Amino acid sequence: MDGITGVLQYALDGLSQQQQTEANNLANVDTPDFTAQQVDFESSLQQALDSPDGGQAQISVTNSSAPYSTSGNNVDTGQQLTDAEQTTLQYQTMVDMLNAQFLLVQGASGGSFT
Amino acid sequence: MNLFGSIQISGSGLDAAQTWINTSAGNVANMNDVSSLSEPAYQQETPIFEPITTPTGEGEGVAVTSVDLGSANGIVAYDPSSPLANSQGMVREADVSTGQQMVDLISAQNDYQANVAALQRAQTAYQSALTLGT
Numbered sequence: 001m002d003g004i005t006g007v008l009q010y011a012l013d014g015l016s017q018q019q020q021t022e023a024n025n026l027a028n029v030d031t032p033d034f035t036a037q038q039v040d041f042e043s044s045l046q047q048a049l050d051s052p053d054g055g056q057a058q059i060s061v062t063n064s065s066a067p068y069s070t071s072g073n074n075v076d077t078g079q080q081l082t083d084a085e086q087t088t089l090q091y092q093t094m095v096d097m098l099n100a101q102f103l104l105v106q107g108a109s110g111g112s113f114t
Numbered sequence: 115m116n117l118f119g120s121i122q123i124s125g126s127g128l129d130a131a132q133t134w135i136n137t138s139a140g141n142v143a144n145m146n147d148v149s150s151l152s153e154p155a156y157q158q159e160t161p162i163f164e165p166i167t168t169p170t171g172e173g174e175g176v177a178v179t180s181v182d183l184g185s186a187n188g189i190v191a192y193d194p195s196s197p198l199a200n201s202q203g204m205v206r207e208a209d210v211s212t213g214q215q216m217v218d219l220i221s222a223q224n225d226y227q228a229n230v231a232a233l234q235r236a237q238t239a240y241q242s243a244l245t246l247g248t
Contacts, residue, residue, distance in 0.1 A: 012243070019236055023120040024165075024173035026232045027127030029225055030134075031163040031176055061172075077228055084235045091239040095246055102247055 007045070008098045014041030014059050015091045021061065022084045025075045033072035036064035036080070119174075120236035126166065126175030127229035133161050133178045134222035138215050145210040150198040155188020156208035185209060 018039040028034040041059040048055035066074040107113030137159040147156040160182040166174045187209070194203030 015239075019239060020119045020123060021173065023123040023127070023229075023232045023236060024175060026228045027123050027130070027176040028163070028165050028173070029127075029228060030130075030221060031165055034165055037173060077224070081228060081231055084232050088235040088239045092242045095242045098246055099248075 004101050005098065007049070008094050008101065010045060010057060011041070011094050012091065012098075014039065014045070015087055015094065017041075017059055017061075019084065019087050019091070022080050022087060025064075025080050026077070026084070029073070029075045029077055029080075030071075031073060034075065035073075036066060036075045037061050038064050118236075118240055121233060121240075123173070123175040124229045124233040124236065126177060128226060128233070130161070130163055130176045130178055131222050131226035131229060134225070135219065137161050137181060138218045138222060141210050142212070142215050142219075145208055145212065145215075147208040148193070148196055148198055149188070149206045151190070151200050151204055151206055153206065154186035155206040156210070157186050158184030158208070158210050160184070 018041070021037050021039045025036045028036075039059060039061050041057065044060065045057040048057040064074055066076050066079075068074045103113055141158050144156045149155055161178045162180045162182055163176050164179045166177050168174055188206040189209050190204055191207050192203050193199055193205045196205045199205050
């Protein structure tokens with residue numbers, strides 16, 4: 001899939017994975033020796049969009065560099081909760097934009113725009 | 115990655131926090147237990163949390179793998195009025211720290227609430243995904 005729909009679908013995949021990672025970090029907030037993970041797909045997507053010949057975007061999962069507590073855990077609860085909220089809002093925005101795109105295609109192909 | 119995966123992950127977090135609350139409540143309920151010197155004392159219970167990961171290294175939540183038991187020696191105390199006391203008037207009391215248990219309970223409650231918050235966010239996102247194309 002290419003064009004706007006492809007980009008939005010990719011963003012949904014990335015956000016979905018981001019949400020799972022945040023849920024996993026929060027589930028392990030008191031697990032000793034647990035290192036929090038973070039998902040980045042935006043920078044790779046931006047690069048792919050900027051390159052003239054298309055390019056391939058990918059989702060990357062990295063370990064968080066936040067400071068560790070005495071139990072060897074580095075999950076920042078407040079940060080994770082804020083991130084989870086942001087991810088959800090972004091997800092909803094992507095869904096709204098996909099729906100808008102579908103309506104445009106529907107209208108352009110002779111159906112209703114609403 | 116399975117469909118609605120976040121919900122499962124947060125669910126495992128809720129289970130773990132609930133287990134922690136249960137063991138802590140059990141410890142507080144038994145903190146005044148007394149036994150005779152020939153018997154073991156009440157052993158404080160501490161759940162051990164471990165992350166669940168797929169073979170590919172993806173995090174899939176948390177699990178309570180075992181429950182660590184405290185020392186069975188307890189605290190040997192002088193209480194000659196106790197029917198369990200030996201000829202020297204000694205009994206074994208449970209070695210449970212109230213302060214530690216209260217702190218654990220607050221941590222467990224915060225864990226639980228954080229997982230509920232993550233669960234609600236996931237639910238909102240999944241619900242919006244279900245409106246795609248409608």
